[in-house]
Amino acid sequence: MGYMVTGYVSRAVSSAAVLNRFTLGGSLIHHPRETAGDDYAAAQRAILDTIRQRAEQALPAELRPPPFPPASDTGLLVAALRAWAEACPRPLALFFDEIDALRGQGLLSVLRQLRSGFPERPDHFPASVVLCGLRDVRDDKAQSGGDPSRLGTSSPFNVKVESIRLGDFTRDEVRALYGQHAEETGQPVTDAAIARAVELTGGQPWLVNAMGREIVEKMRVPPGEAITAAHVEEAKERLILARATHLDSLVARLMEPRVRRVLEPLLEGGFAGGDTYDDDASYVRDLGLVAPDRPLRIANPIYREVIVRVLASPAEDAIAVEPRAFVRPDGRFDVERLLREFAAFWREHGAVLAGRMPYHEVAPQLVLMAYLQRVVNGGGHVDREYGVGRGRIDLLVRWPYAGEDGKRAWQREAIELKVWRAGEKDPLPKALTQIDAYLDGLSLDTGVVVIFDRRPGADPESGTRFEEALTPSGRRVTVLRA
Template identity: 65%
Template sequence: MSRRFNTAGPCRPGIDYMVPAAARLPEALGLVEQEGYFVVHAPRQTGKTTTLEALARELTAAGRYAALLFSCESGRAWEDDIGSASRAVLERIRAEADRVLPLPLRPPAWPEAAEGALLVAALTAWAQACPRPLVLFVDEIDALRGQTLISVLSQLRDGYRGRPGSFPASVALCGLRDVRDYKAASGGDPSRLGTSSPFNIKLESLRLGDFTADEVRELYGQHTAETGQEFTSAAVDRAIELTGGQPWLVNALAREVVEKLAVPPVEPITIDHVEQAKERLILARATHLDSLAARLAEPRVRRVLGPVLAGDVLTIEPYDDDIAYLRDLGLIAQDPPVRAANPIYREVIVRVLASRIQESVIADPRSFVRPDGTFDLPKMLSEFTEFWMEHGEFLTSRDYYSEAAPQLVLMGFLQRVVNGGGYVDREYGVGTGRTDLLIRWPYIVEDGTRHLQREALELKVWREGRADPLRAGLRQLDGYLDRLDLTTGVLVVFDQRPNAADIAERTVITTTTSPAGRTITLVRA
């Protein structure tokens, strides 16, 4: 049986396709050799456990260290019961050691100790009995909270000076966030730990990154080598573009194509298969994407994403903790400008926020398909303006992502009427006050050849105290159409000034000419 693309839990050698661990965290070995205590952090389902488990296995197999990965998840239930949480963690250490370590490297019986010293006493006894230096990878450290987290971090600091003979030589704490955030998880008062950092023995913080383009190609190439089924270069490039290399998405797209779409092994996997898989993943709202969507209601997430969705200037310092928080969660890209981490996340964010709009749209998507199979954009714009005149003021009067409310109304309407027949690509121009949309509508003509209709829209908002965005919008739309090599487009201007004319009076569809001489459909709403 061939290996498979894994989307649930750590990857298993020989069963799942895997990127080599050493390539993903190359700095870790050097820190272990320096007897360093360090932090590894990354968003969920990025491959932290898979990578550290493989690294522990390699370190032990080399014969120099006794290395073990264990999880603190079992201590989650005891936020302030230090003794119970410590015993739960020690049980996991013993169970994992019995499972993966040779008998001479396993821990002795744990010694008796006060509840606040159980961990330091146990690790000291193990380090003294073990014939090799101990290396511990403490997974899910952020599952611990309150006094329990404080106690674990404090005990590691207490034992640190005894390394390597009387305490683990190297320890890595692994979780979602960097160590700077452990204070908040432990209660938020740094004085309770006696330092501004709860883990000031840390030598370095490592962030496990997304797959590189070469790693995605290698992973997909493993499937080709085992089954003979080729991913076309265009399909791989599109997968890299859609996922941004996010490991779960990379595996999920491929799994959707291979197992759910069940493309026969004798057929190559094409860009169309990848597009279908992307849509199915978003619509299915798998656990990974659902957990992402659940974050959107958090105030600190809204504070960053609201202006991003609206294309407004982001009045937040580059080192603002909310930006760091979203980067650590994997919601936004690691490098400026602030934007969704990848196109799939961008699509999920919009569809979740616009879902209440879609449910209000009663239009039949089939009614927007012309007899020749093309998409009827003028009909869509006409019906949207009717929808906007009836529901726009109510839908934009709520506080939820109010900065981007008009854009979300249009995107929700558009997604409903395009659903099933085509695709909507979105771009947010941070600081430009615009949102760009591209409708891609595949259709087949009478001779059986496949064609792709493309329609570009730019959305602008006219706010109080600002000039009419028409001129800037036309100029920006020209640039967008130049990139797409299109001759015409649509500019939508939402008037959100408090003293604007009545919505029924101001909502109108006309045409205008752009600075480049293009005929542009202008929607004022």
């Protein structure tokens, strides 16, 4: 094994069994807010306390660390690990999970000591160390104020042999994984369920496993009942609403300037560019928020949903509507009422709510999506599409109802969001061409275009109005200008 390997995003390894080696896994610190920051002595003591606690829980006496020797505040960690390596009958391989929970001088001190122990391995220091977290260790420089001009050296970060990210599962790998459950329990997993799981997760390993666990352990689908695409859809909603640990860790990064510089134009469908854009995009790829290949896009539909819901939550908290009021007597979703009531809501509250949005450039779109989510959350789904170069956000409302034959059917409504900014031409002609192609792909005859006028001096109250328009192919479109 190499000495220092950094892993990020998936946190796939929290413990492991390595032949002829002893491996101890576990979180250094349970939450970033519990880190010691610049109190590097406190940071080291927290790490050593966690190591001893986990070792006493999981290891036989002969493999546990001896009493840690006294040392200066700058060398507590290296002294303790040296003593353990010398006393342990097996080479040590340590996995430090959530290493990026450390900040400032605490992080610098830990990295310096791990690097200084390298020449002494394996007899006098751990043979291998794996740093697990959401970031590549090189990106911890920015989190620690660790640029060479301030440190005088970048050596604390020159600790890695390789950065490893667990790649996304392929469809065949997801099929094989879920197939193991089917073989062990006899509970079949339908092809449609596997296809939907791959589509929603993008093959992201944690999400694939969390989806299966949610269905089997939390939803408790009876073993005699096949797992279907409907179960996968429900599991997706439950994971998003529960904001499971992995999703919450990603959400915590949304306000970082580097992440915002990439995601804000991505949500709008534009392109930021600039001298630092490529580095920022690379950083966000390392976090796993965007796909590893081009074009730049959010990694999977679950992340798309989580990101928008979190960013739109300040507006959603202010929306007081009764979702069932938007259901017609025949069970179908009342799109016309949605548009009318949103227009009234925007006239009264739009400017104030848009000012509260964390991503100002896409504030109007976030307010509408919050309103839509609040209304549709009564039983339907909202699918979102956005990406660099699209210049718009495409929404698809899917609403279940009972058809004429009494069987379940799906109503689909397509909505396109555009923004009219200063110095630009009226975006409606382009929007009609774009939604024409969108409707064609969905085999729909009608759609909705919402244009937010963000030009200086635009008045949401007097400027909100409806129009009717036709796409180039003759499809009827309702236009809301707000």
